[in-house]
Amino acid sequence: MRLTIAAGFSVIALLFSSVAFPQGGAAKDAGGPNDACLMCHSDPAAKGATGKSIGLDAKKFAASVHGEMQLPCAACHADVSADKIPHEKVKPVDCSGCHEKPAKEYAGTVHGKARAHGNNVAASCASCHGTHDILRSKDPASRTNHLNLEATCGSCHGNDQLVKEANLPGGNVQAKYHDSIHGRDLRDAKKGMQLAVPECTDCHGAHSILPKSDEKSRTSRARIPDTCGACHQQVKSRFEKSEHGKLRQDNNLASPGCTDCHSAHGIQKHDQPNWQLEVIGTCGNCHSDYIKSFRDTFHGQVTSLGYANVATCDACHGAHQVLPAANPASKVSKENRLETCQTCHPKANENFASFDPHANRHDKARSPLLYYVGLFMDLLLLGVFAFFGLHTILWAYRSARVVLERRKGGTGGHDSEEKR
Amino acid sequence: MSTTTTAQKGTAIPQAAGSRSGRYYQRFDRIERGMHALLMVTFIGCALTGLPLLLADEKWSAALVRLFGGFEGAGLIHRICAAVMIVVFVAHVVRVFARAIRRNNLMGILWGPHSMVPQPQDIVDMYRHVKWFLSAGPRPQFDRWTYWEKFDYWAVFWGMFIIGGSGLLLWFPEFFAIFLPGWAFNIATLVHGEEALLAVGFIFTIHFFNGHLRPEKFPMDKVIFTGRIPEHELKDERPVEYARLASAGQLAARETSPPSPGAVAFGTYVGGAAVIAGIVTIVLIFYSFM
Numbered sequence: 254m255r256l257t258i259a260a261g262f263s264v265i266a267l268l269f270s271s272v273a274f275p276q277g278g279a280a281k282d283a284g285g286p287n288d289a290c291l292m293c294h295s296d297p298a299a300k301g302a303t304g305k306s307i308g309l310d311a312k313k314f315a316a317s318v319h320g321e322m323q324l325p326c327a328a329c330h331a332d333v334s335a336d337k338i339p340h341e342k343v344k345p346v347d348c349s350g351c352h353e354k355p356a357k358e359y360a361g362t363v364h365g366k367a368r369a370h371g372n373n374v375a376a377s378c379a380s381c382h383g384t385h386d387i388l389r390s391k392d393p394a395s396r397t398n399h400l401n402l403e404a405t406c407g408s409c410h411g412n413d414q415l416v417k418e419a420n421l422p423g424g425n426v427q428a429k430y431h432d433s434i435h436g437r438d439l440r441d442a443k444k445g446m447q448l449a450v451p452e453c454t455d456c457h458g459a460h461s462i463l464p465k466s467d468e469k470s471r472t473s474r475a476r477i478p479d480t481c482g483a484c485h486q487q488v489k490s491r492f493e494k495s496e497h498g499k500l501r502q503d504n505n506l507a508s509p510g511c512t513d514c515h516s517a518h519g520i521q522k523h524d525q526p527n528w529q530l531e532v533i534g535t536c537g538n539c540h541s542d543y544i545k546s547f548r549d550t551f552h553g554q555v556t557s558l559g560y561a562n563v564a565t566c567d568a569c570h571g572a573h574q575v576l577p578a579a580n581p582a583s584k585v586s587k588e589n590r591l592e593t594c595q596t597c598h599p600k601a602n603e604n605f606a607s608f609d610p611h612a613n614r615h616d617k618a619r620s621p622l623l624y625y626v627g628l629f630m631d632l633l634l635l636g637v638f639a640f641f642g643l644h645t646i647l648w649a650y651r652s653a654r655v656v657l658e659r660r661k662g663g664t665g666g667h668d669s670e671e672k673r
Numbered sequence: 674m675s676t677t678t679t680a681q682k683g684t685a686i687p688q689a690a691g692s693r694s695g696r697y698y699q700r701f702d703r704i705e706r707g708m709h710a711l712l713m714v715t716f717i718g719c720a721l722t723g724l725p726l727l728l729a730d731e732k733w734s735a736a737l738v739r740l741f742g743g744f745e746g747a748g749l750i751h752r753i754c755a756a757v758m759i760v761v762f763v764a765h766v767v768r769v770f771a772r773a774i775r776r777n778n779l780m781g782i783l784w785g786p787h788s789m790v791p792q793p794q795d796i797v798d799m800y801r802h803v804k805w806f807l808s809a810g811p812r813p814q815f816d817r818w819t820y821w822e823k824f825d826y827w828a829v830f831w832g833m834f835i836i837g838g839s840g841l842l843l844w845f846p847e848f849f850a851i852f853l854p855g856w857a858f859n860i861a862t863l864v865h866g867e868e869a870l871l872a873v874g875f876i877f878t879i880h881f882f883n884g885h886l887r888p889e890k891f892p893m894d895k896v897i898f899t900g901r902i903p904e905h906e907l908k909d910e911r912p913v914e915y916a917r918l919a920s921a922g923q924l925a926a927r928e929t930s931p932p933s934p935g936a937v938a939f940g941t942y943v944g945g946a947a948v949i950a951g952i953v954t955i956v957l958i959f960y961s962f963m
Contacts, residue, residue: 548729550862551843557729560744600847607855608846614863626860630867637871641879644821647806652888 286325289335294326302339313386320385348378358460374409374419381405381459397459400443402452403427403436422464429518449484456480456517472517475501477510485511491573509539514572523572526561536566546611569593569610697901698918698927704768706900710939711761712829713947718754720873720954722747727866728961755840762833786817786917789827795820816913821883832872839865874958877951885948893948898940899932 291311293299299308314320319328327333329346349356359365359378367375381397388395396405409415411427423429430436430453438450456472463470471480478501482489492498492511500508514535515521521528533556537544547553547566555563569585576583584593591606598605612620614627701709722741725734741747773779783790797813799820804810818826839861842849846858885893896902908915918924 551726554726554729555744558725558735558738558744598847602847602850604852604854605846605850605858608858609855612856612859620856620859622856623859623863627863627867630864630871634867634871634874637875641875644803644806645879645882647803649882649887651806651808656888 286323290326293338309385317383317385317387318389319387346379346384352378355460362458362460362462363464364462372419374415376409380409399450399452400439402454403430403439406453407431423518426518429516433518433520434522435520451484455483472512474506474510477512481511488573495571495574496576507539509535513538523567529561529565529567530556530559532567533565542613543611546613549612549614550610552610564597564610568597695931696904697929697931698904698907698924699900699929700896700902700907701900703900706898706936708761708765709897710943711757713944715754715758715761716872716876717947717950717954719751719758720869720877721950722751722754723869724873724954724958727869728958731957731961733957733960752844755837755844759833759837762829762837786914789818789823791820791823791827795823814912816911816917825880825883828872828875832868835868836865836872839868870958873951873954877955881948881951885944893940893944895932895937895940895944898944899936901929901932 294307294309295311297306297308297310299306301307328351329348330343331350332344333340347356356378360369364376364380368377383396388398390397390399392398393400395401404411407427407430409419410421410423411425411431413425415421416425435451438448439452442448442450458471461471463473465472465474467473468475470476478489478492478498482492493502497508497510501510514532523529533544533547544553548557552564556565571584574584576586578585578587580586581588583589591601591603594601594606609620612623614620614623617624721737725731725738725747726744728734738744738747741750769782770779773782781787784792794816798815801810801813802820805812842853842858842861843865849857884890884897896906902911915924918927
């Protein structure tokens with residue numbers, strides 16, 4: 254039943270398209286090389302014998318970069334012959350015939366490799382560039398235009414179902430990017446503001462996308478500072494002078510790079526409370542002891558409760574130029590500490606600045622006085638609660654017995670009380 | 674001398690099934706009751722606004738702080754309560770000395786049945802009390818202040834200096850840093866929190882039990898709110914005081930009217946709410962440490 258209906262539709266569609274065609278179509282007016290093909294294929298609703306769509310928008314093709322060049326259909330569909338209709342099974346288009354270099358580069362990317370291994374979800378040329386409607390990247394309507402790449406890449410990397418099924422790295426990265434500072438800037442740029450906004454390919458490359466585990470990838474641990482530094486040059490130079498930057502120069506890639514603190518796709522402005530609170534945990538990934546001792550202070554407690562308007566790590570240590578206290582240039586060096594405290598506590602003096610914001614009551618060597626005071630307090634608590642805990646339990650037991658006995662004594666409660 | 678008291682049943686303390694002479698004796702005057710009420714309210718205020726900071730990792734802490742309008746709001750309530758508590762404390766100390774000077778009896782602060790200072794008799798009482806717990810002796814005969822009441826009292830004194838002092842340091846760090854080194858603030862932070870745990874843990878379990886929740890008193894001893902102790906309770910629980918007053922002929926001077934319905938209602942509802950708030954706090958603390 255369904256088959257008959259489908260077949261019926263196909264016939265109607267074929268008839269319709271052949272009737273409709275003579276009435277217009279840019280290709281026809283131009284007397285282009287593709288008139289013969291467009292006789293059947295110019296109706297977007299046209300379907301082949303198998304029910305598969307065979308239509309294309311002739312106007313769009315004419316406006317496309319290939320249409321402009323008046324490329325014949327056979328330039329891409331070389332295996333299709335007009336002699337045999339319906340055509341034999343058509344082979345996928347191979348762009349490498351003309352676009353040799355990008356096709357070769359593509360073969361080495363995550364997408365190209367996945368395709369080669371039989372993954373037919375991975376992006377092909379057409380996934381990003383389209384098919385019959387390919388426009389130059391400069392064209393604001395192009396899928397690969399700078400301002401449209403979020404949507405283009407997002408058609409897979411922002412599709413929750415696909416992300417889940419294909420296990421795409423990083424999850425729904427479009428959603429993260431969309432809400433990030435870069436994503437917001439992109440929207441402003443779309444409204445016409447002159448902004449240099451990075452989108453997907455600025456960090457990942459286009460025909461050179463590699464997994465971040467690949468050293469050569471622009472998003473590998475080693476290369477991230479260069480990738481971000483392409484725009485954030487001043488930050489990069491400060492970072493390179495910091496302790497973290499120096500460690501990286503010694504090839505210690507465990508040292509944090511940009512994305513460790515800022516994340517990759519969901520980058521927030523540094524004054525966002527949520528990010529400020531999260532970054533404490535990020536520092537704590539390596540500096541766990543210091544987070545614990547920070548949590549023992551007022552600053553640490555308030556941030557734990559979810560309020561960011563007190564000092565967090567970077568308030569004292571700086572962000573990109575973190576240096577050890579022993580370095581006189583450090584914000585927490587002897588020379589600079591008071592000034593650092595005074596940014597929030599303007600009346601602070603030397604004594605105030607000698608407060609140890611990372612004192613550890615369990616560390617006898619670092620904080621001996623605190624250690625013994627803590628020990629005293631622990632013993633005091635233990636002593637009081639042990640003594641009065643026992644006192645209370647015994648008393649409760651004895652009193653309960655007295656009260657029960659009094660009740661058992663019957664209605665003459667008064668008498669039994671007198672006896673007591 | 675005994676009048677039947679059915680008429681006053683409504684206002685009489687209901688729990689202990691005892692003889693109902695209907696006579697009441699003054700135990701706490703109006704100012705003492707007011708001070709206890711203020712201490713109670715401000716203590717709970719400080720506890721509820723301070724504990725979330727000490728146990729800041731807990732979800733309930735964040736929720737509680739939001740209830741107070743964020744950490745600034747909680748901090749403001751904490752400081753107001755603390756300031757009132759300090760004023761009450763100072764007023765109490767001034768009053769103790771003023772009264773002693775007026776009566777020309779400064780030694781009375783340190784010695785005698787009206788003194789809060791522990792006496793040798795308190796050691797004896799405690800020993801006998803524990804023996805009684807173990808059914809190894811009769812219940813000791815207590816005077817006006819028992820040893821556990823004195824402990825409660827001095828615990829507040831100690832706490833006032835430790836928590837109050839460290840709290841002031843943390844409240845005005847720039848000022849105190851003029852003459853105190855930085856580590857004083859490290860110590861103050863630690864001590865303020867630990868002592869707060871001790872105070873909260875003690876008041877909300879042991880003081881509540883001693884004063885209110887033990888079977889003889891359950892659910893609440895309202896004498897601290899009404900100021901009046903029924904004759905049978907005075908005779909039964911503080912026989913030494915009763916005998917002393919009787920032999921000195923002071924009983925009549927101490928006798929007072931039955932508690933006013935307002936004072937009873939205050940004790941029942943406000944006192945009851947305080948006990949419940951305290952117990953909830955203890956449950957939350959236990960939950961946090963598990």
